[in-house]
Amino acid sequence: MLPALRRDPIHAFMDAAVRFGDVAFFKIGSRRGYLITNPSDVRHVLQDNARNYRKSPLYQKLRASLGDGLLTSEGAFWLRQRRIAQPAFHRQRIETLAGVMADAAAETAAHWETLAAQRHPVEIGNEMMRLTRTVVLRSLLGGDLGPYAATIDAAWATINQQIAESFWSLGITDWLPTPRKRRFHAARAVLHGAVDHLIAERRRHESETPDLLSMLIAARDEETGESMTDLQIRVEVTTFLLAGQETTALALTWLWYLLSQHESPRRRLAEELDGVLRGRRPEYSDLANLPYMRMVIDETMRLYPPAWGFSRQALEDDRLGGYELPRGWLAFVIPYVLHRLPAYWEDAEQFEPERFSPERSADRSKFVYVPFGAGPRQCIGNHFALIEMVLVVATLAQRFSLRLVAGHPVEPNALITLRPRFGMPMYI
Numbered sequence: 167m168l169p170a171l172r173r174d175p176i177h178a179f180m181d182a183a184v185r186f187g188d189v190a191f192f193k194i195g196s197r198r199g200y201l202i203t204n205p206s207d208v209r210h211v212l213q214d215n216a217r218n219y220r221k222s223p224l225y226q227k228l229r230a231s232l233g234d235g236l237l238t239s240e241g242a243f244w245l246r247q248r249r250i251a252q253p254a255f256h257r258q259r260i261e262t263l264a265g266v267m268a269d270a271a272a273e274t275a276a277h278w279e280t281l282a283a284q285r286h287p288v289e290i291g292n293e294m295m296r297l298t299r300t301v302v303l304r305s306l307l308g309g310d311l312g313p314y315a316a317t318i319d320a321a322w323a324t325i326n327q328q329i330a331e332s333f334w335s336l337g338i339t340d341w342l343p344t345p346r347k348r349r350f351h352a353a354r355a356v357l358h359g360a361v362d363h364l365i366a367e368r369r370r371h372e373s374e375t376p377d378l379l380s381m382l383i384a385a386r387d388e389e390t391g392e393s394m395t396d397l398q399i400r401v402e403v404t405t406f407l408l409a410g411q412e413t414t415a416l417a418l419t420w421l422w423y424l425l426s427q428h429e430s431p432r433r434r435l436a437e438e439l440d441g442v443l444r445g446r447r448p449e450y451s452d453l454a455n456l457p458y459m460r461m462v463i464d465e466t467m468r469l470y471p472p473a474w475g476f477s478r479q480a481l482e483d484d485r486l487g488g489y490e491l492p493r494g495w496l497a498f499v500i501p502y503v504l505h506r507l508p509a510y511w512e513d514a515e516q517f518e519p520e521r522f523s524p525e526r527s528a529d530r531s532k533f534v535y536v537p538f539g540a541g542p543r544q545c546i547g548n549h550f551a552l553i554e555m556v557l558v559v560a561t562l563a564q565r566f567s568l569r570l571v572a573g574h575p576v577e578p579n580a581l582i583t584l585r586p587r588f589g590m591p592m593y594i
């Protein structure tokens with residue numbers, strides 16, 4: 167499967183699921199594994215028997231590039247880091263961050279008024295990246311990137327591309343000093359510079375309210391009393407900066423695209439916003455009164471899950487869907503495929519937010535829809551991201567109706583995250 171996965175991973179996985187059903191055998195170089203698409207098997211791997219699995223060796227590329235942070239670490243070390251970070255994501259804590267999110271959205275709206283007057287297409291992906299980065303920085307890491315703000319998006323795009331391209335390469339050519347590799351190292355230096363800047367600023371001025379960064383700096387090991395090394399803090403901050411910015415920005419970018427293509431959902435959303443907000447700024451307490459908005463967000467991440475696929479490796483022999491899974495084999499969970507299987511979704515390729523209404527969702531297994539993963543390794547930022555997306559869309563959709571540049575090709579590109587291959591230029 168290696169050439170097919172290199173060429174077009176989402177379609178390679180999709181074809182396998184359609185041709186072979188619940189459990190499809192994959193041979194990828196020297197590795198073996200199954201693509202699993204039955205919700206009970208997904209539940210088994212991610213949740214019920216999660217102890218028997220670790221993140222697959224494919225994450226090694228991410229680990230080697232960014233360091234071993236919450237997203238990639240394992241075992242007791244992972245659990246300790248997760249416990250340190252968890253309080254920053256408690257529901258009540260996020261409630262207090264809603265104002266920061268709404269402020270950042272309002273600043274984007276003000277900026278867009280100027281852009282709209284210029285009548286040029288705007289790259290919406292970049293706009294969303296800047297917005298979600300501002301939110302993560304102000305609400306979790308309490309600062310700005312100073313001189314690095316202008317270069318960090320391009321740096322991450324380079325890193326994303328390079329890791330994705332080397333993902334299936336089996337490491338044979340990894341040590342070669344190619345020009346691409348040099349670009350990658352330069353990009354990583356920008357990222358490290360930005361993160362070191364944040365940490366140094368915080369050490370100079372303590373923050374008034376405790377946020378994620380202060381929790382990371384203050385954390386002490388229960389047994390040894392030791393604090394995290396500077397290097398580990400850097401790795402965790404990098405993880406949060408990227409995990410928090412990139413995925414949310416992509417979900418929003420796909421959402422603007424889908425709304426621009428579907429008039430009826432666009433109108434229904436506008437009516438809901440008008441009825442609840444009447445033009446005012448959204449607040450946390452409005453969330454419960456915007457059910458259709460939530461359906462639009464869920465449906466967007468069904469069709470375009472920003473984290474389009476992940477994988478695990480079995481620590482001991484297991485069985486999946488009646489087949490033996492020997493220890494060391496991989497299990498692929500691919501939200502992009504699960505979310506589009508005709509067996510579980512009517513008119514699977516259609517954008518239809520109503521399918522997420524409570525009545526129509528009642529009988530659906532929670533494990534055919536996993537944009538945030540599931541089980542102990544589920545996304546720590548899922549509520550944070552959902553609240554942020556509601557507040558951003560509520561602010562911007564009240565004032566702007568985005569239109570894709572006519573004839574612009576739109577196609578997903580499965581890097582580490584699911585990006586629009588040719589960008590998303592839109593008129594505001």
Ligand code: HEM
Pocket residue numbers: 221236237238248302306405406409410411413414417471472473476477536537538539540542543544545546547548550551
């Ligand atoms: C729409 C937005 C988001 C999506 C679709 C998303 C998706 C995911 C997924 C699928 C995983 C699990 C990966 C696996 O099991 O291998 C994950 C983990 C994680 N996410 Fe998110 N995420 C989003 C937003 C965020 C935000 C806003 C933050 C932080 C501010 C964040 C931080 C993390 C971290 C730290 C992990 C690792 C958790 C652990 O293993 O303990 N994510 N995310």
